[in-house]
Amino acid sequence: MYHLLRGLHEYLTQKEEFSVIILGLDAAGKTTFLEKVKSLYTGVPGLPPDKIGPTVGQNMGKITLPSTILQFFDLGGQSGIRTIWNKYYDDCHAVVYIIDAADRERLNEGWEVFDSVLSAPKILHVPLLLLANKQDAPDSLSVEEIRESYEQWYQGKKDSARRTHGEETDQRQERFASLDVMGVSALEGTGLRAAVDWLFIRVQNSRRSI
Numbered sequence: 402m403y404h405l406l407r408g409l410h411e412y413l414t415q416k417e418e419f420s421v422i423i424l425g426l427d428a429a430g431k432t433t434f435l436e437k438v439k440s441l442y443t444g445v446p447g448l449p450p451d452k453i454g455p456t457v458g459q460n461m462g463k464i465t466l467p468s469t470i471l472q473f474f475d476l477g478g479q480s481g482i483r484t485i486w487n488k489y490y491d492d493c494h495a496v497v498y499i500i501d502a503a504d505r506e507r508l509n510e511g512w513e514v515f516d517s518v519l520s521a522p523k524i525l526h527v528p529l530l531l532l533a534n535k536q537d538a539p540d541s542l543s544v545e546e547i548r549e550s551y552e553q554w555y556q557g558k559k560d561s562a563r564r565t566h567g568e569e570t571d572q573r574q575e576r577f578a579s580l581d582v583m584g585v586s587a588l589e590g591t592g593l594r595a596a597v598d599w600l601f602i603r604v605q606n607s608r609r610s611i
């Protein structure tokens with residue numbers, strides 16, 4: 402009887418685990434984002450922003466939600482480290498791409514890298530969330546401006562490459578059209594709960610449709 406009840410309890414309380422990778426250029430705010438999410442959801446204070454240095458490799462952090470565990474992998478964004486990203490593509494259930502909405506000088510570089518993520522075949526059907534970070538900064542671009550900035554960048558790339566509208570381009574356009582963009586401040590924590598809610602819902606839904 403004890404074993405039966407214990408088994409039932411374990412069955413009822415078991416949580417499914419999903420992996421979320423956090424990508425973006427160096428200094429976009431990925432580690433600050435993860436540390437703040439951990440503080441918000443575990444109650445244990447994460448690293449304070451002034452103790453966070455550039456990530457070499459990966460940081461991990463887990464949060465527990467109803468019937469679900471989200472396991473985050475925050476990957477280093479420096480150009481020499483980005484080559485490790487695709488090793489995580491096979492096993493991830495969602496991708497968060499963080500762009501520094503206050504760093505206008507590096508937007509194009511950020512879009513170049515984002516575009517390679519958006520069109521990577523291994524994660525073409527994996528939920529992807531674009532976060533326009535540093536909304537607390539006075540001159541940061543809004544969510545709308547961030548979408549426009551990426552579209553403009555993509556248009557420029559298409560024009561210069563004189564691309565034809567092949568299948569790949571259509572797939573990419575579809576992916577961009579349904580792309581969700583949210584404004585956040587990893588530093589202040591604004592928008593982070595909405596981003597986690599989005600991930601929670603999307604990993605559940607994509608699992609069901611498999």
Ligand SMILES: Nc1nc2c(ncn2[C@@H]2O[C@H](COP(=O)(O)OP(=O)(O)OP(=O)(O)O)[C@@H](O)[C@H]2O)c(=O)[nH]1
Pocket residue numbers: 425426427428429430431432433434450451453454455456457476477478479534535536537538585586587588589
């Ligand atoms: N104003 C402001 N600054 C932020 C925000 N998020 C991060 N920063 C700052 O941006 C800098 C880089 O933050 P990190 O979290 O280390 O960036 P990262 O994306 O992890 O960088 P790598 O590990 O090199 O890939 C730090 O000085 C942070 O304090 C934000 O929401 N607002």
Ligand SMILES: [Mg+2]
Pocket residue numbers: 431432433454455456475476477478
């Ligand atoms: Mg980092």
